Amino acid sequence: MPVVDVQFRITGKLIPFDHGYHLFSAVSEVIPELHNYEEAGLHPISGRLIGNRSLAITEKSSLTIRLPSEQIPLILPLAGKTLQLDGYSVLVGVPQTRVLTPSARLYSRLVVIKRVHGT
Numbered sequence: 548m549p550v551v552d553v554q555f556r557i558t559g560k561l562i563p564f565d566h567g568y569h570l571f572s573a574v575s576e577v578i579p580e581l582h583n584y585e586e587a588g589l590h591p592i593s594g595r596l597i598g599n600r601s602l603a604i605t606e607k608s609s610l611t612i613r614l615p616s617e618q619i620p621l622i623l624p625l626a627g628k629t630l631q632l633d634g635y636s637v638l639v640g641v642p643q644t645r646v647l648t649p650s651a652r653l654y655s656r657l658v659v660i661k662r663v664h665g666t
Contacts, residue, residue, distance in 0.1 A: 548615045548616060548617055549615070549616045549646060549647070550613060550614065550615055550616070550647055551613070551614070551615075551616045551619070551644050551645060551646055551647065552590075552611050552612070552613050552644070552645045552647065553611070553612050553613075553614070553619060553622060553642045553643070553644050553645075554609040554610070554611045554642060554643050554644075554645065555609060555610040555611075555612075555625055555626060555639045555640055555641070555642045556608075556609055556639075556640035556641065557592055557604055557608045557609055557610050557637045557638070557639060557640065558604065558637065558638045558640065559604045559608075559635065559636055559637035559638060560603070560604060560635070561597070561601045561602065561603055561604065561635050562592060562594065562601070562602050562604065562632050562633075562635045562637060563600060563601060563602070563632060563633045563635065564596065564600040564601060564602050565600065566591065566592065566602075566632050566633065567589075567591055567657075569631075569632040569633045570589060570591070570592065570610070570630070570632055571589055573630035573631055573632060574589060574610075574612075574625065574630070577624055577625055577628050577630075578621060578622060578624060578625065580621060581612075581621065581622070584614075584618075584621075586614055586615055586618065587612055587613065587614040587618070587622075588612070588613040588614070589611075589612055589613075590610075590611035590612070590613065591656060591657065592604075592608055592609065592610055592637075593605075593607065593608055593609070594608050604637065610625070610630075610637075610639055613647075616644075619644065622642075623642065625639045625642075626639060626640065626641055626642060627639065627640075
């Protein structure tokens with residue numbers, strides 16, 4: 548089962564720079580099953596830092612969810628929804644699917660490593 552990134556274009560004006568928790572909460576309101584679905588990854592929305600810990604939404608801003616390809620129907624209800632991120636509204640557009648490809652270099656703004664006890 549291939550893993551894919553599903554990207555939804557985002558329109559709006561501003562979002563908080565640290566919006567991860569608010570984004571996960573807003574997406575989970577639309578798709579409650581995603582809250583406990585360990586096979587999915589929710590990427591931060593990119594934008595232009597404008598000060599006051601805010602990001603301006605740009606034409607390249609998108610909501611990206613990584614999951615097994617057979618689970619794509621699970622997240623399609625996000626299209627057309629307005630999400631509230633700590634008082635800021637963003638409109639979720641039509642998704643595009645991208646298959647993951649190998650890369651020699653990786654970049655991440657944030658990395659979380661789960662600690663395993665006893666190792």
